[in-house]
Amino acid sequence: MDENKQQTEEVEQEEVVENPEQEVVEEEANEMDEVAKLQQEKDETYQRLLRLQADYDNFRRRTQKDRENDRKYKSQSLIEELLPALDNFERALQVEAQDEKYAEGMNMVYKQLKSALEKEGLEEIPAVGEEFDPHMHQAVMQVEDENYESNVVVEELQKGYKLNDRVIRPSMVKVNQ
Amino acid sequence: MDENKQQTEEVEQEEVVENPEQEVVEEEANEMDEVAKLQQEKDETYQRLLRLQADYDNFRRRTQKDRENDRKYKSQSLIEELLPALDNFERALQVEAQDEKYAEGMNMVYKQLKSALEKEGLEEIPAVGEEFDPHMHQAVMQVEDENYESNVVVEELQKGYKLNDRVIRPSMVKVNQ
Structure with a gap:
């Protein structure tokens, strides 16, 4: 839209400028100057308006x-504080608790906490048995284990x-060589 | 904005078409008209620019x-989920736990949780002994107690x-009459 308009205006300006060459009255030429000047100022203001509108958008x-x-x-930030x-x-x-009932209560509190965090979008990263992924896992040790594939x-x-x-905290893992 | 622009262009195009058909005097008058018209259009565009700038700010x-x-x-939202x-x-x-060591561990976990929440700006609302404040306290019962002042x-x-x-959750309290 912007480009088209500019083209239209250029064409119009040319005509305005060419006109005085046909008629030689000076006053008229002055007025034509004024027209050209106003036209230019108007165009400039309009261009500023368009730029400002684009910035705003x-x-x-x-x-x-x-x-x-x-x-x-x-x-x-809060979840990062809560993870420890x-x-x-x-x-x-x-x-292992000697007081099973007490431990049961605490287990329920833990589940409630965990579920509030999951509702907010928290998810455990799968680790054991997964292929090592440097975006998810931080390898702190390399081991040799025949029960697992390499890496x-x-x-x-x-x-x-x-x-x-x-990923807000990578898993700390041991990886098979 | 788009509409205004289209109007302006239509008007300009009409004049370009009419111009050759008119006589010199009329042409002069037309040019004065054009100056006034351009001036007005320039002013209007400038006013639009100012309004847009104010909107943007x-x-x-x-x-x-x-x-x-x-x-x-x-x-x-997360804290509200965590409060229960x-x-x-x-x-x-x-x-009362029969397994003191276990209970001690849980107490430490609780303190750590609480301190993470406090770091985020969570604060307990003082209640017992405070004057009843309907912005902070929700009265669920009225009692008569000589040991406390009224309200x-x-x-x-x-x-x-x-x-x-x-206040993200008012205290539920009993208030002295």
């Missing part, structure tokens, strides 16, 4: 994208997590 | 404010929380 689009992104990962507590919760639950995760030392599609 | 300001607000309360688990954790910890909270049935300066 771009800003609006970018802002919307940024805000969608913000929303998608808004809980990341979640790790410890899991470790604490693995201790496969044989043990998980710390759980990894994704928030929606973003 | 407003939008930018509002967006920035919105995003600051988003950031301040970004964890609210936190309540249950507290209840579970109040059960003072005498018992908390469920903890209330603020996230930064926003």
Whole structure:
């Protein structure tokens, strides 16, 4: 649209400029100058308007994208703070309790916590038995294990997590050579 | 914007077509008209530019404010999901455990969780002994208690929380008449 308009205006301006050469009255020439000048100023203002409109549109689009992104990962900082507590919760639950009823209560609390986090988009990264993936797994050790194929995760030392599609903590793993 | 532009071009094209058919005097008058017309169009375009600039500035300001607000309360939805688990954790910890070591481990997990939430801006609302505040407290019962002043909270049935300066869950309380 922008280009077409500019072409149209150029054609019009040429005609305005050519006109005075046909008639020799000076006053008329002055007025034609004024017309040309005004036309030019009007065009310039219009071009500024178009540029500003384009800037505005771009800003609006970018802002919307940024805000969608913000929303998608808004809980990341809190979840990152909570993961060590979640790790410890899991470790604490693995201790064999002499008080089964108490342990059962704690297990329910853990599940409730975990499910609130999952609802927000938290997901455990699969590890043991998976092919080693440097985007998901952090290899802290290489081992030789006949039970697994080469380059496969044989043990998980710390759980990894994704928030929606973003890895927020890779799994710490042992990988088969 | 598009419509206005189209109008302008139509008018200009008509004149270009009419011009050759008119006499010199008329032409002069036409040129004066054209000056006035161009001046007006230029002014209108400039006014549109100013309005658009003002809109853009407003939008930018509002967006920035919105995003600051988003950031301040970004964890609210997750925290609201976590509060019932936190309540249950507290209840579970109040059960007297026969396995002290196990209970100690769970207590540490609870503290770690709580501190991650506090770091994000979560705060318990003071209740017992405070003057009843309908913005912070939800009265579920009225009692008569000589040990407290009138209109003072005498018992908390469920903890209330603020996230930064926003009450995300009022305390459920008994209030002295």
